[in-house]
Each structure stands twice: as structure tokens, then as C-alpha cells.
Amino acid sequence: MLYRETGQFKTSYRRDQAIFPIAQDRWCVALVLVAAYGVVPALANEYWLQAVLIPFLIYALAAIGLNLLTGYTGQLSLGTGGFMAVGAYTAYKLTTAMPDLNIVIVFLFAGIVAAAVGLVFGLPSLRIKGLYLAVTTLAAQFFLVWLFNRVAWFYNYNPSGTITAPPRTLMGIMVTGPEATAAVRYLVVLSFVVFFALIAKNLVRSEIGRTWMAIRDMDVAAEIIGIRPLTTKLSAFAVSSFYCGIAGALMLFVYLGSVETLAFDINVSFEVLFMVIIGGLGSILGSIIGAAFITILPIFLTNAPHLVGLEMRVDLAKEIELIIFGGFIIAFLILEPRGLARLWQIGKEKLRRWPFPY
Amino acid sequence: MGSRESLLSVEGVSLSFGAVQALVDVSIEVYGGEILAIIGPNGAGKTSLLNVINGVYRPQQGRLVFMGQARPRNLRPYHVARQGIARTFQNVALFKGMSTLDNLMTGRVLHMRSGLLSQALYWGRALREEEAQRAYVERVINFLEIEAIRKTPVGRLPYGLQKRVELGRALAAEPRLLLLDEPMAGMNVEEKEDMCRFILDIRDEFDITCVLIEHDMGVVMDISDRIVVLDYGRKIADGSPDEVRANPDVIDAYLGVAHA
Numbered sequence: 001m002l003y004r005e006t007g008q009f010k011t012s013y014r015r016d017q018a019i020f021p022i023a024q025d026r027w028c029v030a031l032v033l034v035a036a037y038g039v040v041p042a043l044a045n046e047y048w049l050q051a052v053l054i055p056f057l058i059y060a061l062a063a064i065g066l067n068l069l070t071g072y073t074g075q076l077s078l079g080t081g082g083f084m085a086v087g088a089y090t091a092y093k094l095t096t097a098m099p100d101l102n103i104v105i106v107f108l109f110a111g112i113v114a115a116a117v118g119l120v121f122g123l124p125s126l127r128i129k130g131l132y133l134a135v136t137t138l139a140a141q142f143f144l145v146w147l148f149n150r151v152a153w154f155y156n157y158n159p160s161g162t163i164t165a166p167p168r169t170l171m172g173i174m175v176t177g178p179e180a181t182a183a184v185r186y187l188v189v190l191s192f193v194v195f196f197a198l199i200a201k202n203l204v205r206s207e208i209g210r211t212w213m214a215i216r217d218m219d220v221a222a223e224i225i226g227i228r229p230l231t232t233k234l235s236a237f238a239v240s241s242f243y244c245g246i247a248g249a250l251m252l253f254v255y256l257g258s259v260e261t262l263a264f265d266i267n268v269s270f271e272v273l274f275m276v277i278i279g280g281l282g283s284i285l286g287s288i289i290g291a292a293f294i295t296i297l298p299i300f301l302t303n304a305p306h307l308v309g310l311e312m313r314v315d316l317a318k319e320i321e322l323i324i325f326g327g328f329i330i331a332f333l334i335l336e337p338r339g340l341a342r343l344w345q346i347g348k349e350k351l352r353r354w355p356f357p358y
Numbered sequence: 359m360g361s362r363e364s365l366l367s368v369e370g371v372s373l374s375f376g377a378v379q380a381l382v383d384v385s386i387e388v389y390g391g392e393i394l395a396i397i398g399p400n401g402a403g404k405t406s407l408l409n410v411i412n413g414v415y416r417p418q419q420g421r422l423v424f425m426g427q428a429r430p431r432n433l434r435p436y437h438v439a440r441q442g443i444a445r446t447f448q449n450v451a452l453f454k455g456m457s458t459l460d461n462l463m464t465g466r467v468l469h470m471r472s473g474l475l476s477q478a479l480y481w482g483r484a485l486r487e488e489e490a491q492r493a494y495v496e497r498v499i500n501f502l503e504i505e506a507i508r509k510t511p512v513g514r515l516p517y518g519l520q521k522r523v524e525l526g527r528a529l530a531a532e533p534r535l536l537l538l539d540e541p542m543a544g545m546n547v548e549e550k551e552d553m554c555r556f557i558l559d560i561r562d563e564f565d566i567t568c569v570l571i572e573h574d575m576g577v578v579m580d581i582s583d584r585i586v587v588l589d590y591g592r593k594i595a596d597g598s599p600d601e602v603r604a605n606p607d608v609i610d611a612y613l614g615v616a617h618a
Contacts, residue, residue: 013492014485134420199478206477206484207463207470210456224412225531226439226468235474282455345389 003351019201036190041183049182050255056295058187058250063275063287064200066244068275071105071234072204074216075125079118081268082144085261086114087245088252089154092163096156100130104174107192107249114245115238117144121235126230141269145261148166164258172256176253185254192250193288196243201284203239213282221235278332280339289340293332298325362389364423365535365567367561371420373406373591376434380406381417381569382591384551388535393568395578397602398503399612403450404571408537409586411569412445413438425534440468442535448540448571450520454513458523461512462498465530466491495530501563502526502556518549529560536560536568542577554581575613579603587612 001026010016020026044053062080069075091110095101105265121140125358148154155163167177169233174180205210211232214222223229253261261316269293301321305312336343362472366388373381381403388394388589396404407479409415411422413435422429453461467493471606472484478528480488499505507515510525521541528536542550558581560566572578578585578599585602587595589611595602602608 013489017488073586093560153529186447202480204477206468206480206488207472208458208474210479211467213456213460214453214467217455218451220414221447221451222464223435224414224439224445225527226436227464228436239474264447 003348005352011076017205019198020204023163023309033194036194044183046182048144049186052296052299054182054186054189054255056292057186057193058247058255059272059275060271060288060291060296061189061193061196061250062244062247063279063291064197064249064284065240066142066272067276067279067281067284067287068200068203068212068243069236069240071283071286072209072216072278073240075122075210075233075318076130076134077237077240078273079140079144080120080272081266082121082141083114083241083244083250084150084242084248084268085144085264086117087111087248088259088264089148090114090245091249093154093166093252095166095168099166103170103253104218106168106244106290107253110249111242111245114333115242117134118237118241118244119234122241125233125237138266141266141336145265146262155271160260162258162260163252165253168253176257178257179255188316189254192246194207196246197284197288198268208235213251233310236241252352274329278294278339280327283341286339286341287343289344293340297328301325306320339347359473362391365390365425366409367423368407369421369423371410371417371422372592373403373415373417374412375500379411379591383420384591384593385420386586386593386596388569389584390567390569391565392559392583393557393581395582395585396569396571397573397575397578397585397587397612401590402522402588403591405422405539406591408539408569410444410536411438412443414477416537428460433494439531442534443537444529444535445537446521446524446539446541448543450524451516452512452520452527454522455507455511456458458504458515458526459495459499461507461523461527462495462530463491465527466495468531469494475594494532498526498530501529501559518545521545521553525553525556529564529566532564536543536566538568538572540571540573542572543594550577557581 005022006025008022008023015021020023020029040053041049041300062084066080067079067128087110090113091106094109095103102214121137124136128136149161155161161326164178167174167179169175170188173184175184204212211222211227213230214225215228215229222232248264251263256263275294276287278291278293279288298321301324302317305317309351332340364387368384368386371381372382374555385401386407396407398404406415410417413434416431424443439533442574455463458464470487470574472482472487476482476484499508502525504519504522505528506545507523512520515523525538525541538557542553545553554577555569558571561568582599584597585595586593587602587605587608594607594611595605597605603613
């Protein structure tokens with residue numbers, strides 16, 4: 001009843017092409033933003049911010065990046081962890097070399113370097129497609145992790161081989177390092193995710209996004225209407241890696257504080273890929289929902305036995321958690337192979353008609 | 359009709375795949391503003407000829423002259439598109455995950471100039487361009503009478519409409535030459551009539567020259583100004599519908615005789 005677009009007439013192409021053409025959607029998004037910025041930092045405790053929301057947001061950013069490449073351009077990649085590592089190590093090297101540089105610029109530069117690396121590892125995509133391309137991006141993953149392990153220059157010859165985010169301030173407020181409060185770090189990550197989710201949405205509804213999808217859906221036809229496969233695929237690799245690079249830098253500076261290459265190993269690549277598949281290929285919202293599903297559901301499952309008063313051995317609980325988690329993934333993929341975002345969309349379409357079944 | 363200027367000449371083109379000769383020394387003139395039909399039995403090389411014209415295949419011999427300029431040999435399909443040649447496919451080759459509107463907007467890709475940053479912010483030039491191109495696309499949508507399916511993902515459309523959307527995508531590019539590979543295959547009589555009307559109107563209203571491959575002889579004889587007949591990769595006839603209909607080679611190879 002409430003969710004209905006009757007009477008909302010679009011009188012210009014600009015209005016028709018808006019991200020949220022329906023007024024109710026605009027209200028919902030505004031509400032979510034107000035809650036995320038105003039209510040959550042005030043109410044959530046340290047544990048929720050540090051262990052749940054911050055990693056969720058960082059993974060959401062990486063998932064948006066991978067979705068641009070895999071979901072929108074159709075290029076399967078298993079190099080996400082590697083590109084995130086590039087971002088983290090670039091940001092670390094840059095800020096230790098130039099401590100006075102604004103930390104936001106450091107993060108953006110980390111994204112740009114990751115984009116350049118992504119461009120290079122995207123070159124095989126011009127010849128190789130599908131699963132075979134995934135194998136070549138796997139090479140990127142292993143090579144980059146190996147590089148950051150082996151070349152001591154990347155971790156400033158630190159004998160432990162780890163890199164630690166130094167404390168940095170933004171507008172006088174400590175945002176990284178051990179002294180930064182969880183609420184501040186949460187707000188920093190949130191701002192990055194909101195801004196870059198908007199940018200991603202703009203890209204996919206513009207010319208560049210349409211050329212990506214054209215390459216994904218029918219590359220021969222795309223070439224015949226004037227799309228260059230070379231520049232289109234490489235731009236997708238670059239933009240995707242840019243997102244992953246920033247996510248990697250945030251992972252180091254805002255979430256973990258101190259990492260070694262293990263934090264960016266192949267499991268990260270798989271996890272982000274699962275988020276994209278479960279959330280919905282070719283959907284920005286889906287990337288965020290998928291990241292929420294993969295990061296928050298295990299935490300919920302871990303705490304579920306306590307909530308219902310069921311006590312069991314820790315190792316047993318952990319294994320049952322994995323079984324249930326796997327079961328959920330299979331169930332959702334059978335229910336809707338095109339992801340949670342598609343379920344959401346179907347729900348909205350039903351809601352528009354309810355209660356009149358025409 | 360011979361006095362009109364040539365838009366495209368295919369000069370002595372030969373194409374082979376290993377031992378298979380797809381095209382043997384084929385020469386064709388396409389005059390500006392005409393509708394040229396290419397007919398012939400299956401495997402005669404009709405689609406191969408279209409693929410040569412828009413750069414998917416590179417012929418071993420011969421050359422193409424488009425708008426008075428000889429085309430370099432190493433041209434890729436997207437270069438050809440830039441010169442103003444658009445096409446549709448025998449098996450519909452739409453972008454299935456995108457809406458009708460987005461498919462047609464993608465057809466405008468060559469008319470877009472805005473940069474990555476402008477598109478990322480959806481501001482300035484990118485925004486102005488989106489609106490300007492949308493206006494042209496809406497003109498094509500009105501012309502093809504597909505207003506109702508503007509926002510529908512094309513994968514969900516019936517076959518006849520998909521063919522029409524594909525025509526729209528080619529038309530949105532504002533080409534000089536439009537190549538249509540069996541635009542009426544698998545359609546019923548009404549849909550064929552609609553498609554014929556669109557092809558004739560495209561020539562008259564949009565001033566676009568059309569080359570089409572078609573098997574329905576009624577349609578071909580009705581709408582084309584000239585007909586080229588291929589058989590086993592060779593051109594066996596070239597002329598007006600009446601000339602071609604009376605040509606004994608064509609009757610032998612393709613048309614056959616009526617058994618009363």
C-alpha cells in the first residue's frame with residue numbers, strides 16, 4: 001500500500017534516469033544513511049563496530065569492486081586479495097615515506113596504484129575468457145603475495161615481516177593507529193563506502209557501464225557497434241582494482257592495524273567472490289547485501305546457541321556453524337541463483353502490486 | 359539508377375577457410391539510398407560477405423572502397439562501425455541482461471565523448487550527453503513503436519520484438535549503411551509486413567542505405583531496388599528484381615520452377 005509509484009510522473013529524461021526514481025526508495029535510502037551516520041555510532045558498542053560493521057563495510061567495498069569486473073563486465077577474477085594487498089602496501093609505503101600527506105590522499109593513491117597493477121594483470125583477458133581467465137588472475141594473486149613477502153623494501157625491512165599502520169589524523173581527529181576510536185574508524189569506512197558505492201552506481205548507469213555490460217552479454221555484437229574490447233575490459237580491470245586497492249588500504253589502516261600478507265591470501269579472493277555471487281552478479285546493492293551475508297551470518301551463528309540458552313563445546317559449535325553456513329549458501333543459491341539482490345527486487349515488485357493481484 | 363554514386367564497392371573479394379572457398383572473386387556495388395538484397399541458397403556465402411563488409415573476416419584477396427576511400431586491410435570491426443556501417447545478426451545478438459533502452463543507448467556509443475571522471479560523478483558533460491542521446495534514442499523507439507517495452511530486459515521479450523530492438527540498436531548508431539542479416543527469419547506474415555515497412559521507412563526517413571539478406575522471395579522482390587545472387591561463393595546474377603527473376607542461372611540454382 002505504502003510502496004506505490006502511482007501519481008509520480010517523470011517529466012524529464014533526467015528524472016527518469018535518476019538512481020532512485022521512486023520517492024519511497026529515496027526516503028528509505030535517506031533513512032538508512034541517517035541511521036548509519038547518526039544512530040549506529042551512538043548505540044553500537046566497541047565489539048559491534050570493530051568486529052562486525054567495519055569488516056562488513058570494507059568487504060562491501062571490495063565486493064563492489066569485484067562486481068564491476070565480474071558481474072558487470074563478465075571477467076572472472078580470483079586476484080582480489082592480491083589487489084587489496086597492493087593497496088595496503090602502497091598506502092603503508094607512502095605514508096611512512098611522507099607522514100604529512102593527508103591520509104585520504106594516501107588511500108586514493110593506493111587505489112590508483114592498485115588500478116595500474118590491475119591493468120597489467122588484465123591484459124590476458126583480451127585473449128582468454130571465463131574460467132581460464134580466472135586461472136591467470138590466480139597468478140596475480142600468488143605473484144603479488146609472494147612479492148610482498150619476499151621483497152623486504154615493501155615492509156620497510158621490518159624483521160617480523162609485518163606492516164603496521166602508523167597513527168594519522170584527519171582534520172585533527174585520530175583516524176588510524178591504536179588510539180583512534182572504533183566509532184571514528186567506522187565513520188571513515190562508512191564514508192568511503194557510501195561515496196564509492198555512489199560512484200559505482202553512476203558508472204554502471206553511464207556510457208562506460210553500458211559498454212562493460214555489452215562486452216559481458218555479447219562481445220561480438222559489442223565490437224560491431226563500435227566498442228573497443230581492449231579499452232573496455234582494461235578499464236573494468238582498472239576501476240575494479242582501484243576499489244580493491246582502497247579496500248585493502250582500509251583493511252590495514254582502519255580495521256586490522258597490523259598485517260602480514262596472510263591477511264590478503266587466496267581465501268580473501270574467494271570470500272569476496274562468494275559475496276558477489278550470493279549478493280547478485282551485476283548489482284551494486286547485491287555486493288553490499290552479499291558482504292553483509294558472508295561477514296555477519298557467521299557471527300550470528302556463533303552467538304545463536306548462547307541466545308537460545310544452548311551450551312555446547314566450542315569446537316563443536318564452530319563446526320556446526322560451518323555446516324549451517326554452507327547450508328544457507330546452498331539454500332539461497334537454489335532459491336534464487338541470481339542472488340539476494342534479485343530476491344529483494346522480486347519482493348519490491350510484489351510490494352508494488354500488493355494488495356491488488358493484477 | 360546507374361547514375362547514382364557508389365557508397366560501397368566490394369572489389370574482387372575472395373575468402374577461404376582452409377580448403378573451403380566461402381567467397382570467390384565477388385564484386386558488388388552498393389549505391390547510396392538503395393535497398394540491395396543478397397539472396398542465394400544456404401552456404402552460398404551471404405553472411406560471409408556481410409562479415410567481410412563489417413570487418414569480422416579479412417578477405418585473402420580483393421579490397422573494399424567505402425565512400426570513395428579504399429579501406430585498409432587490418433581494420434577491426436569497431437573501426438568499421440566508426441566509418442558508419444551498422445548491422446544486425448541472423449541469430450539475435452542483443453545484450454540480454456540489459457533493458458531495451460540500454461541496448462539502444464549502447465548503440466549510441468560512438469556519439470559519446472565524456473570522460474571517466476565526468477561519468478563517475480554523473481555531472482557536467484556526461485549528464486548533458488546522457489540526456490541528449492536519450493532524446494535521439496527515444497526518436498528511434500517511437501519510430502519502431504517499442505515504447506511499451508522501453509524498460510523491459512530484452513531477454514524476456516518475444517523473438518519478433520527482439521529482432522525489432524536489434525534493428526533499433528543498429529539504427530541508433532546513425533549509420534550510413536545498414537547490413538541486415540535475415541531480418542524477417544522466423545516471423546509471421548504480420549511481423550514481416552511491419553519489418554518491411556520499417557526497412558522502407560529507414561531508407562526514406564533516416565536516409566540510410568540498406569543491404570539485406572533474406573530468404574522470403576515475396577519480400578525480396580517487393581522491397582529491394584536491386585538483387586545480388588550468390589551461389590557457392592560466386593556472384594551469379596546482379597540486377598533489378600525482374601531481371602533476376604527471369605535469369606535462368608538463378609532459377610536453376612535457387613528459385614526453381616513452379617510445378618503447376
